[in-house]
Amino acid sequence: MKRTTYAGLVDEQYLDQTVTLTGWxxxxRDFGGLIFVDLRDREGIVQLTFNETNAAALKVAEEMRSEYVIEVTGVVHLRSEGQENNNIKTGKIEIEVTDAEILASAKTTPxxxxxxxxANEELKLQYRYLDLRRPEMQKNLRIRSKIMSSAMHFMTTHDFINIETPILAKSTPEGARDYLVPSRIFPGSFYALPQSPQLFKQLLMGAGFDRYFQIARAFRDEDLRGDRQPEFTQMDVETSFMSADEIRHLVNEWVKVMMKEVVDFDLDTQSIPTLTWQESMDRFGTDKPDLRIAYEIQDLSATVAQSEFGVFANAVKDGGVVKAISVPGGADHYSRKDIDKMAQYIERFGAKGLAWLKVTSEGVSGxxxxFFAEDAQQVIDAAGAQVGDLILFGAGRFDVVSATLDYLRRQTAKDLNLVDNTNPWAFAWIVxxxxxxxxxxxxxxxxxxxxxxxxxxEDLHYLDEGEDPHxxxxxxxxxxxxGFELGSGSIRIHRMDIQEKMLKALGFxxxxxHEAFGFLLEAMEYGFxxxxxxxxxxxxxxxxxxxxxxxxEVIAFPKNSRATEPMTKAPSRVEQKQLLELGLFTSEDMAD
Known part of the structure; x- marks a missing residue:
């Protein structure tokens, strides 16, 4: 079996040549003495023709069905005039097959x-190996592969050393829940799967590896959502003797190279804005803003502090805020029923209602x-609204208002197609x-x-006794x-006295x-x-x-929203013998 090239790469350069291809x-399409077969592999599709001139090959084609694995040899010809398919790379040619063999048959796919x-999402995950045959999925995983290749090449050419850190490690309280692995040799003791290699990479800095990286697997037992999985992959980077600005500059360099290599986009890293956390929260209600949406959150607290509308006035009086977004064209798009649905949704953020106004040529309605008969224009101006806009308000605690208006900003931009796709990749640093x-x-x-x-x-003194560390x-x-967090980093604590104060502020x-982080604290005493x-x-x-x-969609074998894997049925029960070896009992065993 000696394949000439991939089926999806055959084009006019192979005209009149004999090629051997394999695929699915x-x-x-059977027309009696003439059969057309679309042959698919990871690079695309090419059309095969079988005719009575090559009777043996035609007979084999009669037995072929969808998803059969075949090998063919034939001559590349131009398609007949008018029969070209300009939607695919191979659309101008076809292969007249002289020899064919069925390598594997296939059942009818689900x-x-x-x-x-x-198809149902759960069904596609159950038959993931079939789902992965789809061109879209093949493209997704190739994009992922290109990202990883770019990362590996960039880091190695910038003097970073690729070092693996343990998967079976000590459980340390770092935030999310650990996945625990029981030890057979030490009954009652557990390893933890790493939430990140954080402690190990700091120890590597102490060991003198001043530029470390790895493509690391990390694990967190937390509630899932569309951009979160129990196990995930990150590019882990750690450096010594570099400032925060220098680290961000390094990352910008990689992002620029990677965007060109993966999606052929020329990123101007000089245009990537840097926002403080507070500025981001004030303007967008989130620490991961989508800068492709033009309209921002406006603070109307001062404007409505003396308002006749008690909800607004009382919110300000109680130390809260009143903020709003003005949705361009929202007045005509959203009915009262639509707004009621949004009001019901934002209850999950702690919001107790959704106040709104529509801006008309006569003023406001709603x-x-x-309550704003006399000062409507003040509200319109403070909200930055125009005629035809819908003003959506949030009133109360800063965090509740921020989460509410962040959601409404994203959702309304999606509903009205107000995401600026002329700026497809809106990066930002939040500091x-x-x-x-x-x-x-x-x-x-x-x-x-x-x-x-x-x-x-300048904030170190807040960690001292009697100060407020928060x-x-x-x-x-x-x-x-x-609007998605891609990476999170920081300058680390390298001094024992500061680290102990930090842990004390966290309640340790x-x-x-020392019980939780003793190995790290001891290492700091040897010159970090x-x-x-x-x-x-x-x-x-x-x-x-x-x-x-x-x-x-970019992970080969992911978990579903319930953290289960429909194909292998993981997690699953194990034999009682395995549990006994580990000294473990299930709640059902205890009940028995």
Whole structure:
């Protein structure tokens, strides 16, 4: 079996040549003594013709069905005039087959192997190996492969050393829930799958490897969504003796190279804006803004502080905010019923309602318009609205208002096609993050990035006894693309005294800190260099560059939204013998 080239690459340069091709039968059309077969492989489709001149090959073609695996030899000819297919690379030629062999037969597939197939998502995941045959999926995984190749080449040519870190590691409290692996040799003890290689890469800096990277697998037991999986892939980068600006410049260099190599886009890295966390939250209501949407959040707190509308006035009086977005053309697009649906949705953010106004040539209309009869123009101007716009308000706590208006901004832009696709790749850096954030899930303060993030120099005093550490900001930075976080990084703590203060602020006693992170704290006593780094999510990057809305579409064998894998049925029960070897019992065993 000696293939000449891929089926999808045969073109006019092969005219009148004999070629041998292999692949899958996409489609078969039988016209008696003439059979056409579309042969598919990873590069595309080519048309095969079988006729009575080559009777043996024609007989084999009569047995072919969709998804049969075949090998053919034939001569490349131009298609008849008017029969060309300009939608595919091979559309001007066809192969007149002289020899053919069926290498494997196939059952009827549960769905067609074609793009935009109308099949249940769970069914496609159950038969993922068939789903992956579709051209769209093949394209997605090739984009992912190009990203990884670009990362490997760029880092190695910039003096970074590729070092693997352990998958079976110690469980350390870093934020998300760990996936735990029981030890057979030490009953009752567990390894943890890494949420990131954070501690190991800091130790590598202490070991003198001043430029480290790896394409790392990471694991987090958390609720899933479209851009999140239990296991994911990141490019992990750590450096010594580099500032935050230098690290961001390095990442910009790679992003520029990668965008050219993967999607042939010339990115002007000088145009990538840098926003502080506070500025991003004020203008967009999120720390990962989509800058392709032109309209921003406006603060109307001062304008409506004395408003007759009690919801607004009381929100400001109670220390909250009143903010709004003006949706261009929204007045005609959204009915009251549509707005009620949005109001119901935003309840999940803690919003207790959705106030709105439509801007008309006479002023404003809507259920709260009567409260602004005299100062309607002030509200219109403060919201930056025009005639025909829909003004959507948020009133109350800063975090609730921010989350609400962020969602409404994204959703209305999608509904009205207001995302500016003339700027297809809107990157941004978000810097100067709070060092801590309050977690509703854990009901306590946690580190906004991780417990090893260096505070800003001017904020170090907030970690001292008697100060409020929650006022501190971090030397951290996130890279954002089109409203998604691509990477998160920071300058790390390399001094023992600061690290101990940081852990104390997070609620660790000295004993608990050394129990959890003792190996790192001890290493710091042997001379740690100033260091910093970043982890870039390659799944999300591949999703965006492939034009997909879910990272499952760029992962070969992903989990579904319930964190199960329909094809292999993972997670699954194991034999009782395996559990006994590990000294484990299930809740059902305990009940028995």
């Amino acid at each position: 039968v996409q489609k078969r 769905f067609y192997i074609e793009d935009n197939v109308n 259920p709260i318009a009567k 100067d993050w709070p060092l801590f954030e309050y977690s509703e899930d854990f009901d306590r303060w946690i580190s906004a990035h991780h417990p090893f993030t260096m505070p800003n120099e 006022k501190a900001h971090a030397q951290s930075y996130d890279l954002v693309l089109n 006693s000295k004993e608990k800190a 260099p100033p260091m910093g780094g970043i982890a870039l999510g390659l799944d999300r990057l591949a999703m965006l560059l492939a034009g997909q809305e879910n990272i499952r």
